[in-house]
Amino acid sequence: MSTPQTLHFIANEHLPSQSGRFFDNRSPVDGRLVSRVAEAGQPEVDAAVAAARAALHGPWGRLSVQQRVDLLYGVADEINRRFDDFLQAEVADTGKPHALARRLDIPRGAANFKVFADVVKNVPSEFFEMATPDGGQAINYALRVPKGVIAVIAPWNLPLLLMTWKVGPALACGNTVVVKPSEETPSTAALLGEVMAKVGVPAGVYNVVHGFGPDSAGEFLTRHPGIDAVTFTGETRTGAAIMKAVADRVRPVSFELGGKNPGIVFADCDFDAAVEGIARAAFENTGQVCLGTERVYVERPIFERFVAALKAKVESWKLGRPEDPGTVLGPLISAEHRQKVLGYYEQARAAGATVVTGGGVPEVPAELVGGAWIEPTIWTGLPDDHPVVREEIFGPCCHVRPFDDEAEVLRLANDTPYGLAATVWTRDLQRAHRLASRLEVGVCWINAWFLRDLRTAFGGSKLSGIGREGGVHSLEFYTELRNVCVRL
Ligand code: NAD
Numbered sequence: 001m002s003t004p005q006t007l008h009f010i011a012n013e014h015l016p017s018q019s020g021r022f023f024d025n026r027s028p029v030d031g032r033l034v035s036r037v038a039e040a041g042q043p044e045v046d047a048a049v050a051a052a053r054a055a056l057h058g059p060w061g062r063l064s065v066q067q068r069v070d071l072l073y074g075v076a077d078e079i080n081r082r083f084d085d086f087l088q089a090e091v092a093d094t095g096k097p098h099a100l101a102r103r104l105d106i107p108r109g110a111a112n113f114k115v116f117a118d119v120v121k122n123v124p125s126e127f128f129e130m131a132t133p134d135g136g137q138a139i140n141y142a143l144r145v146p147k148g149v150i151a152v153i154a155p156w157n158l159p160l161l162l163m164t165w166k167v168g169p170a171l172a173c174g175n176t177v178v179v180k181p182s183e184e185t186p187s188t189a190a191l192l193g194e195v196m197a198k199v200g201v202p203a204g205v206y207n208v209v210h211g212f213g214p215d216s217a218g219e220f221l222t223r224h225p226g227i228d229a230v231t232f233t234g235e236t237r238t239g240a241a242i243m244k245a246v247a248d249r250v251r252p253v254s255f256e257l258g259g260k261n262p263g264i265v266f267a268d269c270d271f272d273a274a275v276e277g278i279a280r281a282a283f284e285n286t287g288q289v290c291l292g293t294e295r296v297y298v299e300r301p302i303f304e305r306f307v308a309a310l311k312a313k314v315e316s317w318k319l320g321r322p323e324d325p326g327t328v329l330g331p332l333i334s335a336e337h338r339q340k341v342l343g344y345y346e347q348a349r350a351a352g353a354t355v356v357t358g359g360g361v362p363e364v365p366a367e368l369v370g371g372a373w374i375e376p377t378i379w380t381g382l383p384d385d386h387p388v389v390r391e392e393i394f395g396p397c398c399h400v401r402p403f404d405d406e407a408e409v410l411r412l413a414n415d416t417p418y419g420l421a422a423t424v425w426t427r428d429l430q431r432a433h434r435l436a437s438r439l440e441v442g443v444c445w446i447n448a449w450f451l452r453d454l455r456t457a458f459g460g461s462k463l464s465g466i467g468r469e470g471g472v473h474s475l476e477f478y479t480e481l482r483n484v485c486v487r488l
């Protein structure tokens with residue numbers, strides 16, 4: 001059987017590159033070839049941006065809000081109708097367990113269209129009456145207009161979820177998009193093109209170009225003069241490169257970047273819930289979640305017991321093939337990423353950390369040896385300034401450290417250049433609210449983790465991002481206000 005091809009999606013057509021160039025998309029489960037992916041050069045990026053611009057001034061731009069809303073509901077319904085196709089595509093690229101993709105990634109892919117369709121149906125507008133200098137009268141009202149052609153640059157960890165988290169609001173607000181999915185996970189973005197065409201989204205509204213970052217599709221797109229704004233999720237240093245790329249044209253950016261998130265566990269917590277919550281925060285999706293917890297602080301009286309329980313919990317989680325219903329942990333995204341994570345495992349060992357569990361590569365059946373498998377790992381005993389405790393690893397690992405009081409743990413938690421998320425486990429709600437107001441993060445969970453209401457503001461402080469998206473907050477980035485002043 002010939003290897004499937006993943007093509008660009010431009011003006012509702014699946015197209016190869018003019019250069020004929022392809023790159024390999026390999027499964028992180030066993031290294032098998034999933035597809036050959038067309039690699040965009042400047043001509044494909046030019047074509048995608050031109051298609052997006054034409055659609056903006058064409059049929060898409062002439063739709064009423066209700067017509068857009070109906071189409072986006074249609075997109076969500078079609079994703080749900082093709083749920084299994086999306087699931088298979090996402091799992092083929094990422095190796096994540098079916099159970100996780102079924103619970104999280106694919107439903108959120110659909111929900112991201114419905115939620116923002118609902119948001120734009122109910123946007124109020126401002127209105128002011130004024131006196132004119134000659135004693136007459138005028139009125140002012142604000143129109144919310146789309147920003148234009150939005151570049152969406154997406155990462156590989158939650159590919160459909162994070163891409164649609166940007167495409168949903170962008171389209172709901174009347175923009176058109178050119179998406180550059182991660183080179184590791186091109187499949188669901190391509191599949192979404194089929195959905196758009198099927199439900200009747202006009203050609204050019206949703207475009208996808210595949211390729212890499214620097215000197216490839218990502219950079220060609222962010223430098224393109226036809227792009228009106230860039231929304232990006234990924235590493236902080238990539239965000240810095242994108243900011244430079246758009247600086248000369250002074251284009252706005254919305255950035256969701258890296259994190260080194262603290263998990264804080266007080267002795268009065270619901271112990272089992274805290275163990276379960278921290279285990280999910282540290283290890284779910286094989287630790288490849290920007291909101292994940294890589295620094296865990298546990299109040300001293302329960303420290304030993306907590307570490308033992310966390311170890312027992314993660315050791316009970318089965319690594320395995322995605323389709324196996326018992327599988328909780330998949331592989332990392334790639335051999336290259338595993339090298340990076342193993343580098344931190346090695347640094348922790350060299351620095352004398354206590355390796356509570358894991359620390360290396362697990363034994364796997366022969367057919368999985370080509371995959372990016374890794375052991376979930378817990379350390380204790382590292383100094384607060386060690387790179388393992390300070391840098392984002394993005395793997396299934398955490399360092400656990402005892403603390404003695406609230407002031408100390410607040411200082412430790414905030415001692416980071418990042419500011420994405422924190423999770424606090426306690427039954428003392430006064431203390432919880434106090435910490436929530438003092439932790440320097442964009443999202444603070446109390447007795448929960450990754451619990452999301454999509455109407456809330458989402459984003460990071462410090463090096464973890466610029467801007468907030470979610471609910472009406474997304475309107476700030478995806479629309480502009482135009483004031484209309486009418487002399488009566
Ligand atoms: P990455 O920055 O390496 O890549 C993200 C995307 O940017 C990819 O599509 C890549 O091809 C593209 N890219 C790379 N260099 C580029 C350039 N110079 N110009 C334009 N595009 C470029 O990130 P990743 O490895 O895919 O994802 C993991 C990172 O993403 C982690 O740091 C994680 O914390 C972060 N992340 C953050 C959030 C959040 O909400 N804050 C969510 C998910 C992931």
Ligand code: 6OD
Pocket residue numbers: 157158162165256288289290291452458
């Ligand atoms: O839930 C979301 O909307 C979101 N942006 C999650 C980010 C997860 C990071 O890996």
